[in-house]
Amino acid sequence: MAQVSEELDRYLSDFERFEKNGASRAASWVHELRKAAIARFAELGFPTTRHEEWKYTAVAPIAKVPFTRVGDDRPMFLSWALERLGFGLSEGARLVFVNGHYAREYSSLRALPGGVRAGNLAAALADDWERVEPHLARYARYQDHAFVALNTAFIEDGAFLYLPAGTVVGDPIHLVFISTARGTASASHPRNLIVAGHNSQATIVETYVGTDKAVYFTNAVTEVVVGENAAIDHYKLQRESEEAFHVATLEVHQGRSSNFGSHSIALGGALVRNDVNVVLDGEGSECTLNGLYMVTGQQHVDNHTRIDHARPHCLSRQLYKGVLDGKARGVFNGKIVVHPPAQKTDARQTNKNLLLSGDALIDTKPQLEINNNDVKCTHGSTIGRLDEDSIFYLRSRGIGEEMARSLLTYAFASEIINRIKVEPLRATLENLLVTRFQQGLPMEATP
Amino acid sequence: MLEIRNLHAKAGNNGILRGVDLTVNAGEVHAVMGPNGSGKSTLAQVLAGRADYEVTAGEVIYEGKDLLTMAPEDRAREGIFLGFQYPVEIPGVSTTYFLKAAFNAIRKHRGLEELDAVDFLALIKEKTKILAVDQSLLNRPINEGFSGGEKKRNEIFQMAVLEPKLALLDETDSGLDIDALKIVANGVNALRSPDRAMLVITHYQRLLNYVVPDYVHVLVDGRIVKSGGQALALELEAKGYDWVKADAAMAQPTSA
Numbered sequence: 001m002a003q004v005s006e007e008l009d010r011y012l013s014d015f016e017r018f019e020k021n022g023a024s025r026a027a028s029w030v031h032e033l034r035k036a037a038i039a040r041f042a043e044l045g046f047p048t049t050r051h052e053e054w055k056y057t058a059v060a061p062i063a064k065v066p067f068t069r070v071g072d073d074r075p076m077f078l079s080w081a082l083e084r085l086g087f088g089l090s091e092g093a094r095l096v097f098v099n100g101h102y103a104r105e106y107s108s109l110r111a112l113p114g115g116v117r118a119g120n121l122a123a124a125l126a127d128d129w130e131r132v133e134p135h136l137a138r139y140a141r142y143q144d145h146a147f148v149a150l151n152t153a154f155i156e157d158g159a160f161l162y163l164p165a166g167t168v169v170g171d172p173i174h175l176v177f178i179s180t181a182r183g184t185a186s187a188s189h190p191r192n193l194i195v196a197g198h199n200s201q202a203t204i205v206e207t208y209v210g211t212d213k214a215v216y217f218t219n220a221v222t223e224v225v226v227g228e229n230a231a232i233d234h235y236k237l238q239r240e241s242e243e244a245f246h247v248a249t250l251e252v253h254q255g256r257s258s259n260f261g262s263h264s265i266a267l268g269g270a271l272v273r274n275d276v277n278v279v280l281d282g283e284g285s286e287c288t289l290n291g292l293y294m295v296t297g298q299q300h301v302d303n304h305t306r307i308d309h310a311r312p313h314c315l316s317r318q319l320y321k322g323v324l325d326g327k328a329r330g331v332f333n334g335k336i337v338v339h340p341p342a343q344k345t346d347a348r349q350t351n352k353n354l355l356l357s358g359d360a361l362i363d364t365k366p367q368l369e370i371n372n373n374d375v376k377c378t379h380g381s382t383i384g385r386l387d388e389d390s391i392f393y394l395r396s397r398g399i400g401e402e403m404a405r406s407l408l409t410y411a412f413a414s415e416i417i418n419r420i421k422v423e424p425l426r427a428t429l430e431n432l433l434v435t436r437f438q439q440g441l442p443m444e445a446t447p
Numbered sequence: 448m449l450e451i452r453n454l455h456a457k458a459g460n461n462g463i464l465r466g467v468d469l470t471v472n473a474g475e476v477h478a479v480m481g482p483n484g485s486g487k488s489t490l491a492q493v494l495a496g497r498a499d500y501e502v503t504a505g506e507v508i509y510e511g512k513d514l515l516t517m518a519p520e521d522r523a524r525e526g527i528f529l530g531f532q533y534p535v536e537i538p539g540v541s542t543t544y545f546l547k548a549a550f551n552a553i554r555k556h557r558g559l560e561e562l563d564a565v566d567f568l569a570l571i572k573e574k575t576k577i578l579a580v581d582q583s584l585l586n587r588p589i590n591e592g593f594s595g596g597e598k599k600r601n602e603i604f605q606m607a608v609l610e611p612k613l614a615l616l617d618e619t620d621s622g623l624d625i626d627a628l629k630i631v632a633n634g635v636n637a638l639r640s641p642d643r644a645m646l647v648i649t650h651y652q653r654l655l656n657y658v659v660p661d662y663v664h665v666l667v668d669g670r671i672v673k674s675g676g677q678a679l680a681l682e683l684e685a686k687g688y689d690w691v692k693a694d695a696a697m698a699q700p701t702s703a
Contacts, residue, residue, distance in 0.1 A: 411539025
């Protein structure tokens with residue numbers, strides 16, 4: 001118990017320092033929110049594996065390391081790192097965050113249509129708070145989730161996007177989160193808010209990378225409000241360094257006839273937990289959740305999804321695929337909750353896993369909770385290995401065994417890759433996967 | 448080109464090949480016929496290097512080399528091609544990508560320069576024309592959603608692209624309609640040449656109306672019990688396999 005409170009105390013005293021310093025300039029409602037969140041975090045503590053939602057993921061390794069937030073001091077070598085990561089050439093707007101702080105000099109807001117507000121949350125909390133306040137922390141419930149509570153307590157910076165009604169943004173908007181841990185166990189708590197007005201449309205790509213092989217902790221929360229008839233495509237590419245911890249929640253709230261797509265690609269990190277929660281809170285809304293996790297070595301990746309069908313005639317589709325090699329461990333927990341008013345719900349959920357080694361492990365748990373009688377719901381999961389007949393077929397044509405295995409693994413993953421509509425992102429991923437298969441290495445981000 | 452001597456193989460505890468002897472020279476087409484379960488497919492799979500079978504005795508010399516110690520891909524690179532009885536569906540890998548990888552692996556092995564995408568595409572388009580194969584096949588994932596006939600045609604198409612020295616066709620004719628059978632037969636005939644040999648494994652004589660073999664062998668209980676020419680195939684078609692089986696039992700009473 002002493003150990004546990006020591007771990008929490010570290011965050012509580014970090015919080016005190018945080019409130020004392022720059023963060024104290026924030027409006028009082030932000031202070032209240034942070035205080036409520038840190039209090040809730042103190043109550044909840046870090047989850048243990050006795051907690052149903054954390055049954056297969058022990059977060060003790062995160063709790064043990066004395067992580068602290070790092071200040072806004074940026075190394076100067078980032079330009080080339082960005083180039084190498086493929087952002088130098090990317091079209092569209094780009095918001096870059098370094099260790100959780102907005103880096104204006106690497107960001108670019110050109111090519112955004114008029115009326116769109118794109119910038120960092122810290123600035124928006126000061127200048128545009130009336131657009132932020134109605135939404136911030138209204139969806140991602142810190143009351144139930146220790147890491148969301150921790151993130152909320154440390155709300156300071158992140159991306160803020162506001163699309164006025166009817167705005168169509170053609171090129172993807174990139175949100176890039178770079179960790180440059182140098183020796184210290186640094187933590188960042190990026191907080192993103194995306195508000196899409198009626199009939200608006202945009203593609204958003206979140207990328208998480210580390211520049212060093214170091215222990216750091218990213219604890220991100222993104223809230224997305226999808227207005228009536230709006231269409232948002234969200235991509236998340238997680239390429240943290242191989243020793244990093246990454247915990248993230250994507251919380252989506254959908255209005256009537258809206259459409260939301262999530263593509264969550266998890267490649268890096270030592271210990272990774274992704275929560276994607278969608279509330280279909282408007283009649284006729286649709287969401288598609290695609291996921292791909294590819295891990296090896298000692299990596300652990302946990303994907304939790306929850307879709308709440310709260311209104312009639314909503315549709316949800318989920319396909320998560322996992323490739324696990326080495327001694328990697330994966331978790332998929334997908335929950336679909338159909339609420340009493342959600343007549344004519346159409347929900348489909350699939351999780352498929354490919355185990356490349358005898359030591360890799362996956363726990364998969366699709367769950368359905370249906371509270372009315374007029375629904376169409378299916379769910380299922382599979383765990384398999386590479387098909388020996390297919391390997392022999394390829395080899396019998398002259399293709400070497402390693403190449404045959406790579407090709408089949410790639411083929412397995414390609415079902416998700418092919419759904420990526422952002423061309424440079426798809427190309428980046430294809431390259432990463434090919435390299436990964438050729439070298440048999442983890443796909444950490446080190447540029 | 449190929450010399451099989453006293454080949455014995457088993458799967459698990461089941462002996463399937465029990466002493467196969469067969470010599471195939473360049474330029475020849477051999478048909479191997481036999482009833483179900485006689486070991487025809489096993490013979491093809493063993494020659495192609497399938498690990499499910501254990502060779503317990505005998506040897507196979509291919510172009511002066513010990514074939515049985517070679518990995519499947521090395522056999523292919525040395526010029527052996529197996530047309531599968533049941534071609535595998537591989538979603539997510541396009542036929543073109545797959546064939547280019549195979550084609551270049553073979554060329555590299557032979558010390559030839561690899562073909563780039565443009566040249567390779569030109570080559571395979573040419574082959575689709577010769578074999579009257581729909582070009583849309585090239586962009587489709589390997590065999591995915593193909594009918595049985597389409598899969599067999601794809602095997603012949605792959606053979607035409609890879610230009611093997613020794614083709615093993617494992618019941619490529621089974622289950623084909625008349626048109627598909629003709630396409631397969633034409634593909635086989637187009638590849639006949641003085642420096643290429645073929646081992647055509649079939650249950651029925653039908654294909655041999657179109658592909659006239661130089662030799663016909665009858666495999667019964669894992670052994671070649673009778674060899675002859677085209678006439679033997681017709682005789683088998685007319686009289687079935689029972690009489691060969693009976694003859695074999697007379698000759699080798701212990702083998703039953």
